[in-house]
Amino acid sequence: MTDAALAGELPFPPRPDYLRAGSTLLSWLATTDHKRIAILYALTITVFFFMGGAAITAVRVELFVPNGWFLTSDTYNRLFSFHGIIMVWFFLVPSIPNTFGNFLLPLMIGAPDVAFPRLNLFSWYLTLVGGIFAVYTLVAGGVDTGWTFYTPFSTMFSNTHVLTAAAAVFVVGFASIATGVNFIATTHMLRAPGMTWFRLPMFVWSIYATSIVMVLSTPVLAISLMLVIAERWLGLPIFDPARGGDPILFQHLFWFYSHPAVYIMVLPAMGVVSEIIPCFARRRLFGYDFMVYAIIAIAGIGFFVWGHHMFVSGQSPYASLIFSFLSFVIAVPSAIKVFNWTASLYRGQISFNSPMIYALGFVGLFTTGGLSGLFLASIPVDVHVTDTYFVVAHFHYIMVGGSVSAFFGALHFWWPKITGKMYPESWAQFAAITMYFGFNMTFLPQFVAGYLGMPRRYHTYPAEFQVYNVMSSAGAAVLAAAYLLPLVYLMWSLFHGARASNNPWGATGLEWTTTSPPPPHNFDLQPLVDRAPYQYHAEGESAGSDAPEVQNARSLR
Amino acid sequence: MSADRGRQEGWLLRLWLRNALVWAALLGLLVLSMFLAYIPMGPVTVTSGVAIAVIKSSLVLVFFMELIRSRALIRIAALAGLVFVGVMFALTLADVLTRSGKI
Ligand code: HEM
Ligand SMILES: [Cu+2]
Numbered sequence: 001m002t003d004a005a006l007a008g009e010l011p012f013p014p015r016p017d018y019l020r021a022g023s024t025l026l027s028w029l030a031t032t033d034h035k036r037i038a039i040l041y042a043l044t045i046t047v048f049f050f051m052g053g054a055a056i057t058a059v060r061v062e063l064f065v066p067n068g069w070f071l072t073s074d075t076y077n078r079l080f081s082f083h084g085i086i087m088v089w090f091f092l093v094p095s096i097p098n099t100f101g102n103f104l105l106p107l108m109i110g111a112p113d114v115a116f117p118r119l120n121l122f123s124w125y126l127t128l129v130g131g132i133f134a135v136y137t138l139v140a141g142g143v144d145t146g147w148t149f150y151t152p153f154s155t156m157f158s159n160t161h162v163l164t165a166a167a168a169v170f171v172v173g174f175a176s177i178a179t180g181v182n183f184i185a186t187t188h189m190l191r192a193p194g195m196t197w198f199r200l201p202m203f204v205w206s207i208y209a210t211s212i213v214m215v216l217s218t219p220v221l222a223i224s225l226m227l228v229i230a231e232r233w234l235g236l237p238i239f240d241p242a243r244g245g246d247p248i249l250f251q252h253l254f255w256f257y258s259h260p261a262v263y264i265m266v267l268p269a270m271g272v273v274s275e276i277i278p279c280f281a282r283r284r285l286f287g288y289d290f291m292v293y294a295i296i297a298i299a300g301i302g303f304f305v306w307g308h309h310m311f312v313s314g315q316s317p318y319a320s321l322i323f324s325f326l327s328f329v330i331a332v333p334s335a336i337k338v339f340n341w342t343a344s345l346y347r348g349q350i351s352f353n354s355p356m357i358y359a360l361g362f363v364g365l366f367t368t369g370g371l372s373g374l375f376l377a378s379i380p381v382d383v384h385v386t387d388t389y390f391v392v393a394h395f396h397y398i399m400v401g402g403s404v405s406a407f408f409g410a411l412h413f414w415w416p417k418i419t420g421k422m423y424p425e426s427w428a429q430f431a432a433i434t435m436y437f438g439f440n441m442t443f444l445p446q447f448v449a450g451y452l453g454m455p456r457r458y459h460t461y462p463a464e465f466q467v468y469n470v471m472s473s474a475g476a477a478v479l480a481a482a483y484l485l486p487l488v489y490l491m492w493s494l495f496h497g498a499r500a501s502n503n504p505w506g507a508t509g510l511e512w513t514t515t516s517p518p519p520p521h522n523f524d525l526q527p528l529v530d531r532a533p534y535q536y537h538a539e540g541e542s543a544g545s546d547a548p549e550v551q552n553a554r555s556l557r
Numbered sequence: 558m559s560a561d562r563g564r565q566e567g568w569l570l571r572l573w574l575r576n577a578l579v580w581a582a583l584l585g586l587l588v589l590s591m592f593l594a595y596i597p598m599g600p601v602t603v604t605s606g607v608a609i610a611v612i613k614s615s616l617v618l619v620f621f622m623e624l625i626r627s628r629a630l631i632r633i634a635a636l637a638g639l640v641f642v643g644v645m646f647a648l649t650l651a652d653v654l655t656r657s658g659k660i
Contacts, residue, residue, distance in 0.1 A: 188630075216641050252649045303644055307652065319652035 110192025206271025390450025441475025
């Protein structure tokens with residue numbers, strides 16, 4: 001608007017933003033606007049997040065005392081299986097890509113929408129269908145295989161609803177593939193004039209890399225679940241050793257998907273953090289090029305390490321050696337990213353707004369999780385701690401401490417853009433800090449319990465582990481409170497929050513040049529890009545100490 | 558105008574003909590692989606099955622997915638799929654082929 005006025009043009013006639021461009025239920029359920037689909041996804045995964053959370057709350061209550069006072073072993077198995085399946089496929093995999101990716105990818109590259117808007121909506125409906133299968137599974141009595149569906153238990157022995165659970169994951173997998181294809185095509189085809197590959201914000205790179213992993217790996221998940229169904233339902237001999245099958249083959253197929261899938265869950269979080277840290281340090285992202293290469297390297301090498309989940313499965317020692325070595329290799333690009341985020345703070349003007357607290361929390365917790373991953377990649381250590389709470393702590397540090405923190409960081413960073421409203425900052429800071437401490441209270445003791453030998457997936461345990469479990473369950477209560485808080489004050493902000501300006505943080509990036517909330521097709525004028533991202537200060541100098549608004553005027557043309 | 562339409566119809570006919578041929582070939586290979594599975598040939602049985610699978614997927618890739626006349630970027634994308642399937646087989650075989658059988 002100001003640009004147009006400066007150029008001597010007439011102001012645009014008033015037009016509704018995307019939220020007000022239609023208010024019927026159909027205008028939401030049949031929308032092809034990527035921003036509205038993002039909102040649909042956000043509502044869906046929030047429901048799933050609290051469903052998965054409810055299941056694990058019961059688990060933590062059970063583990064408060066050693067003797068299994070609350071649940072039967074069967075119920076316990078079903079609860080942690082439901083938790084894992086929901087949290088992985090119905091929350092974490094779609095979380096950042098399908099909400100913030102959907103909302104921001106077109107905005108960040110200066111496009112009016114994604115490449116295939118209807119496919120985008122279709123993908124949401126697939127998620128719903130998958131979700132219905134999952135909820136049916138629960139209502140019908142649940143599934144007890146864990147999220148990993150290991151054979152021969154899943155194919156020959158489990159008496160629970162394996163078929164519908166596998167169908168749920170199968171269907172939601174196709175939602176993932178559709179989204180991946182869509183985002184790849186969008187990034188290739190719809191970049192604004194001047195938006196060259198090395199001017200893309202890191203978030204776009206991370207969504208692009210994630211999409212490639214989704215498209216290459218998810219079909220293998222579909223195949224491995226099909227094979228489980230084929231053996232369980234049709235009796236085909238595939239994994240049953242008595243009939244010439246190979247039970248370990250399932251683990252190879254499953255982890256060929258699921259190790260890359262852990263990067264599906266964490267790469268978008270890395271993208272988010274790479275946006276937030278420069279903004280609140282008023283600093284260029286250190287080593288942008290290497291950040292890009294590192295993310296591509298992680299996406300690629302992520303396909304070569306899956307055997308580290310199988311060191312004690314009966315895999316040949318020779319293969320274990322190869323996988324162990326390759327797992328150490330993948331830590332290198334991850335470390336590059338951590339060092340570069342840290343270096344981006346150097347000589348910055350750091351302010352601790354809530355998104356920044358989440359982002360800094362991410363860096364620390366991701367590093368802890370990643371380093372414990374290196375312990376696990378070392379075969380002698382893994383033989384000792386595999387299938388213990390050490391592993392549980394490892395991946396929760398990355399997936400919850402890392403990715404979920406980044407999800408909340410993104411939520412607070414882009415909330416003004418998405419809703420046009422500001423939230424109460426002190427509450428947000430309070431929630432962020434509570435979440436950090438609640439998280440550590442919950443999962444730090446699990447490293448110790450696991451190292452001392454407490455196995456995962458049992459509902460009773462020797463009394464000497466009780467102290468760690470009590471700490472963990474108490475921490476979980478704090479964590480749960482911290483997760484509920486944003487629900488309250490963000491809701492409040494929708495009705496009572498102050499109006500957000502176009503660019504409340506003084507951030508670079510095309511999404512901040514349009515109105516908050518953006519119009520249905522994102523930009524009133526076709527954006528033109530003439531510079532690299534994150535130009536928060538002149539090259540070779542430290543961050544300016546003037547107010548963000550002033551710096552912002554300098555950095556946006 | 559009518560010449561144009563004639564050319565278009567010719568093109569459509571050829572497209573159908575070509576796809577029908579490829580389809581027939583795929584079905585033929587399917588029948589062949591089924592019969593071969595019942596002939597005891599030792600390790601050759603598996604080899605022949607895999608060979609037929611490779612031929613069939615190549616037909617699908619080249620003709621049905623029209624890689625024969627697509628841009629370089631599209632071909633690279635298809636190649637990526639092939640490479641990563643290769644990785645999957647190679648590293649899985651690194652386990653299967655080196656098991657001692659008495660771990
Ligand atoms: C520095 C990179 C990493 C290394 C070297 C690493 C290594 C490992 C190893 C060796 C295991 C197997 C432990 C066992 O079962 O005995 C494991 C488990 C796991 N890791 Fe990682 N990891 C890394 C990063 C990640 C990331 C980024 C995520 C998620 C975003 C993740 C999620 C998981 C999960 C979910 C499991 C457990 C799966 C299960 O058995 O249920 N890891 N990791
Ligand atoms: Cu892994």
